[in-house]
Amino acid sequence: MIEWLHPGLIFIFGAFLIPLFKGKWKKAYLLLPPTAALISVVLMLKGVLGSSGSFWHIPFLQYTLVLGRVDKLSLCFGLIFTLAAFCMILYALHVESSIEHMASFFYVGSALGVVFAGDLFTLYIFWEIMAIASLLLVWLRKTDRARRAGMRYFLWHFFGGLCLLGGIIMYVINTGTVAFDYIGLGGVGGLASYFIFIGFLLNAGAPPIHGWLPDAYPEATITGAVFMSAFTTKTAVYILVRTFPGTDILIYIGAIMTVYPIFYAVLENNVRRVLGYSLLNQVGFMLCGVGIGTELAICGTVAHAFCHIIYKGLLFMSAGSVMQMTGKENCTELGGLYKTMPFTTACCMIAAASISAFPGFSGFVSKSMIISEAGCLHLGIVWVLLQLASAGVFHHAGVKVPYFTFFAKDSGIRTHEPPLNMMLGMGIPAFLCVFLGVYPQPLYNILPNPAALGYMPYTGSHVVGQAQMLMFASLAFYVLIISGVYPPEQRKINLDTDWLVRIPGMRFVWFCQKPLIAFANFIDRNVLRTADASKSSPDAVAVCEKWMDKFYHKGLTSTPRAIYKGVEPLKSEIGYLPWNLLYVLISFIIFLLIMLLWGVGIK
């Protein structure tokens, strides 16, 4: 009898066999690992297969690595990850490329590895596999934009990963334990906890280190973006629930994070980028819940992550279906698709109603927990920001996405519904959105704290208040559209913090290329002129000339050339890397600093 089975490793080992199959067999095989993983998690929930405790210990140096730490929190995330993975793999079944399937399997598997990790080293290893696998999902789009966006995505995560690694090493040295449990800002971990915190926040997409998300997700492959919408940010939320619950600063980070993406989403033209911003907005609610840190708020966070994965996946799926069938993803080019894609329209609208927390849909039963907890604790500003964001999310994800894609003006595009597997992949989450919204008790039963069991989402005050707010928000949308105040969609991009990895590196190379070389040429010219002038009295200046040549020509002028020479091959071969050289250097310097501090910490 098996004591315990790691659902993440089912995916990772399952991935290696994918290239062996072809055609129908491949499709059949692709559904096998997610089904097995789902069954193993359900068995854990039922208590048949190790429902709590820690399993699979591996000795490493003087520490013990724990691959399987099972409790209610990890089971809850494990269930939603496997469930989402099943729907998403079903949705991606038509994709031919084996490597894309392998990347998504690795991605899901490592996300599950993070969820069940019981120590910081295991966590870090799976964390990095997750970053690489998701990078592949971006690169497999195989366009130039995707390649560059993937590189930027990698640089952000490289920075976050180094912060996390440095933090973990310092933390282990400081506390002598690798246990992955409550860390808390400051406290025992000291400075280490801040580095770990930054590493986690980067993956959660907290401002201002969120630039990678709206930058890379819309450039990923159609099915890749669906996978990415679920795992990277939600593993970060899971880890923050574990390690930093009740950290005050998270409340404010979360509250800001719910509001600012709305402005971008209103201005944005690319449908998947709008969804990326609304993803940030939703994760803001979760971070706020983690920051509040009471039992009910933590339950709200976990429940919201659970529902969010379902409806955000569904939104990305419906945007992906539209892209698959029409090849377009800009609001300005789409419209009137409800005539030919009614099923996709219905799914998108259900997901949109869920994300805007309409009573009767899944967002409502989870988001209201966080907001009412903020209300109970009388966090005035936070409450107003969260409510503002709730009205705003209705606006950009609830109305804008379905409206501009499927209704609005008729773009003249005539297509048909996506393949059956994509429709099934959308149908299951759509059903779950409605089911959980109407009958939330099964969800509340698996939440980590029993506090959720007594929570009533459907009270008159909640239902009517939320419905009033959403309906009058829609009235505002309608009035502003009719009166022409609503900003029209433009084929433009908006400046965001991805500027940080695009422009400074470019300027550094420009500096090497232009002013530095100009300076070298200037010196060179003067040395030659001096040499020319000295020709009239050769013997007297011969020694001096030799010396000058050595100093100026070999020393001063060749140094900039040498620098540029070092930079140039990177430019021609890799094409993109030098633009971010400065950024990489900064990351390295920070890493070295961490190491230095660690060295100081030992003494």
Add this chain to the structure above:
Amino acid sequence: MKDEIRSRNLLIASFVSFFALIGIIFFVSWYTHSELWHEVLLWFYVIVGVVAYVVLCFMAKKPAPPHRNLLIVIYFCCLAGMVIAGLPVHWHIEFPWQEPIPIAFYAIFGFAACVFLIYFAKGLRLWLPKEYDYYEKKRRGRE
């Protein structure tokens, strides 16, 4: 035209089936617990809201759909219904700014919030957007 009518019917049918599902689930939960009559009222509000949402999505599109005026009437009835629905509700008042008009507080808040968000976004539009190939141009300029 025939296709359009058929697909519109399909859309309506898929919505009806989803909400029939809500009905079934609600019936089961109602059947297993007793004394939930006030939840019936709440569900009435929910369904009215959802109807209004669907109507809105149909109505706002151009060119005008058939029965546009009827849809507008339905929509405004839903809005009025939402405010009237606030009358019998016992409101949780957590903040002083909710006190003056608890019945319509969320309605006013939602409307004001959205108008604010859009005007603010319009303001940001003055400096945030750049041409579609802004970064590409910069890169080429440097090279």
